[in-house]
Amino acid sequence: MAGFPPSAVVVGGSLAGLMHGLVLKRHGTNVTILEQEPASTRSSHNAGIGFGPQAEELLRDYCDLAGLEGYYAPAVKTRLALRKKANFREINLVRHLTSWTLLYRILRANFDGFPSSTIPNPPPPRKGDGRTEYRSGQRVTSLEYHNRDSTITVHFVDVTTGKESSLTTDLLIGADGVNSVVRELVLPNKTPANSRKEYSGYVAWRGTVPDDAVSESTKQYFSDRTCANMLPRSSIITYMIPSDDDNAGHRLINFVWYYNVPAGSTTMTEVFTDITGKQHQNTVPTGLVQPDIWKREKGTMLNRMAEPFAELIGTCDISRVFVTKVNDKVCADSASFYNGKVLLVGDALVAFRPHFAVATEQAAGHGLGLAKVWKGDKSLEEWSREVVRYGKRTWLASRVLGEFGQGTWFSFFRTLLSHVVLLVKLKMGWA
Numbered sequence: 099m100a101g102f103p104p105s106a107v108v109v110g111g112s113l114a115g116l117m118h119g120l121v122l123k124r125h126g127t128n129v130t131i132l133e134q135e136p137a138s139t140r141s142s143h144n145a146g147i148g149f150g151p152q153a154e155e156l157l158r159d160y161c162d163l164a165g166l167e168g169y170y171a172p173a174v175k176t177r178l179a180l181r182k183k184a185n186f187r188e189i190n191l192v193r194h195l196t197s198w199t200l201l202y203r204i205l206r207a208n209f210d211g212f213p214s215s216t217i218p219n220p221p222p223p224r225k226g227d228g229r230t231e232y233r234s235g236q237r238v239t240s241l242e243y244h245n246r247d248s249t250i251t252v253h254f255v256d257v258t259t260g261k262e263s264s265l266t267t268d269l270l271i272g273a274d275g276v277n278s279v280v281r282e283l284v285l286p287n288k289t290p291a292n293s294r295k296e297y298s299g300y301v302a303w304r305g306t307v308p309d310d311a312v313s314e315s316t317k318q319y320f321s322d323r324t325c326a327n328m329l330p331r332s333s334i335i336t337y338m339i340p341s342d343d344d345n346a347g348h349r350l351i352n353f354v355w356y357y358n359v360p361a362g363s364t365t366m367t368e369v370f371t372d373i374t375g376k377q378h379q380n381t382v383p384t385g386l387v388q389p390d391i392w393k394r395e396k397g398t399m400l401n402r403m404a405e406p407f408a409e410l411i412g413t414c415d416i417s418r419v420f421v422t423k424v425n426d427k428v429c430a431d432s433a434s435f436y437n438g439k440v441l442l443v444g445d446a447l448v449a450f451r452p453h454f455a456v457a458t459e460q461a462a463g464h465g466l467g468l469a470k471v472w473k474g475d476k477s478l479e480e481w482s483r484e485v486v487r488y489g490k491r492t493w494l495a496s497r498v499l500g501e502f503g504q505g506t507w508f509s510f511f512r513t514l515l516s517h518v519v520l521l522v523k524l525k526m527g528w529a
């Protein structure tokens with residue numbers, strides 16, 4: 099499988115899709131990205147993205163970052179607050195954090211020269227780049243593998259006009275997220291291990307507050323730290339991120355507040371009903387959260403939080419709050435199908451609970467690993483085995499951490515035990 103393919107189609111034009119498109123383009127592959135969302139100007143949930151060394155390596159090697167020094171906010175330490183004790187412990191854990199929109203704009207500018215307020219003059223293509231096309235509003239519906247010449251035909255529909263089209267390509271990458279259609283197509287016989295998406299039992303209330311909207315002492319408390327407030331069967335994580343539209347030093351304090359809501363409960367129905375009365379499956383976006391519900395839910399906990407957290411959450415404007423269910427998805431048993439002609443990457447392969455904030459880092463790791471495969475430095479089977487093992491390990495570890503913060507002792511120890519069993523199986527080569 100060594101050698102970069104002459105052509106590739108990537109399904110999904112979010113971070114994983116763009117990262118893979120960019121890696122292929124820089125090595126001369128002609129790449130088409132098919133993205134179901136009709137608008138190229140996409141906005142994030144403004145919820146912050148953690149990224150690590152692999153995402154940084156991918157950006158450094160494949161993107162032009164001139165003038166973008168402020169594209170992430172470094173957190174030099176992690177501060178722990180226990181209930182009302184604001185300064186309980188400090189851990190030397192460095193994280194880099196940014197916003198989805200900033201990363202998307204950097205990747206788009208470098209993939210297909212898409213201009214934005216962040217990068218009004220995208221860099222020109224480099225010598226040897228392949229041709230690229232980002233086709234918005236195209237939803238992939240099916241695919242076929244042709245044995246005779248090992249190609250893949252992908253069928254898709256224009257979400258606005260309903261027009262059906264198809265493309266034949268040397269490689270298809272499924273980067274279409276947690277509800278991946280590509281994954282469903284290559285794993286049609288659903289087995290629990292390949293298809294299950296689970297509600298964890300808790301939701302995340304998320305929001306941002308401009309750092310100049312809180313008192314000076316609270317701003318300082320959150321300034322260069324990731325902070326966590328451990329509460330009874332609940333927890334809040336905060337970190338600073340650059341604002342979506344600005345990379346020149348304006349900062350937002352981003353919070354994620356994990357909060358137990360039993361599946362099927364009245365509270366669940368209330369929380370996921372928006373201001374127009376519409377019931378949402380997974381996320382009530384910013385601008386649609388019912389103010390009374392937010393007021394009631396935060397009211398139950400504000401006086402139990404450490405002071406800076408209470409100020410932050412008390413200050414957050416309702417227009418910047420959204421709520422989402424925390425789900426996780428069991429990892430597929432393989433990332434490679436049809437003789438390596440269809441690959442699953444990013445959240446399409448495995449989606450973790452968000453506690454480690456490593457989804458973007460995972461996507462970058464997939465892209466860098468595949469570059470090694472195409473350069474002939476590792477086999478595709480080795481890559482697939484590695485990413486599946488990493489996916490399973492991290493998936494279970496994120497569950498352990500989630501149950502530690504939100505669950506009962508019983509659910510925590512049960513998840514911990516599954517994690518240990520998995521580690522043993524991985525060590526022995528049984529998983």
Ligand SMILES: Cc1cc2nc3c(=O)[nH]c(=O)nc-3n(C[C@H](O)[C@H](O)[C@H](O)COP(=O)(O)OP(=O)(O)OC[C@H]3O[C@@H](n4cnc5c(N)ncnc54)[C@H](O)[C@@H]3O)c2cc1C
Pocket residue numbers: 109110111112113114115132133134135140141142143144145146147148197198236237238239273274275276277278279443444445446457458461
């Ligand atoms: C608009 C947006 C904003 C986000 N904001 C945040 C955030 O603020 N914080 C955070 O932690 N995470 C955020 N995420 C999730 C984050 O991008 C992922 O968890 C992680 O980076 C891995 O990305 P991914 O590309 O694998 O999956 P995703 O980001 O979920 O991307 C999957 C993409 O595939 C597209 N797609 C799905 N099905 C089809 C189909 N059949 N045909 C064509 N296209 C399809 C989707 O529209 C989507 O663009 C956001 C995702 C999106 C799409």
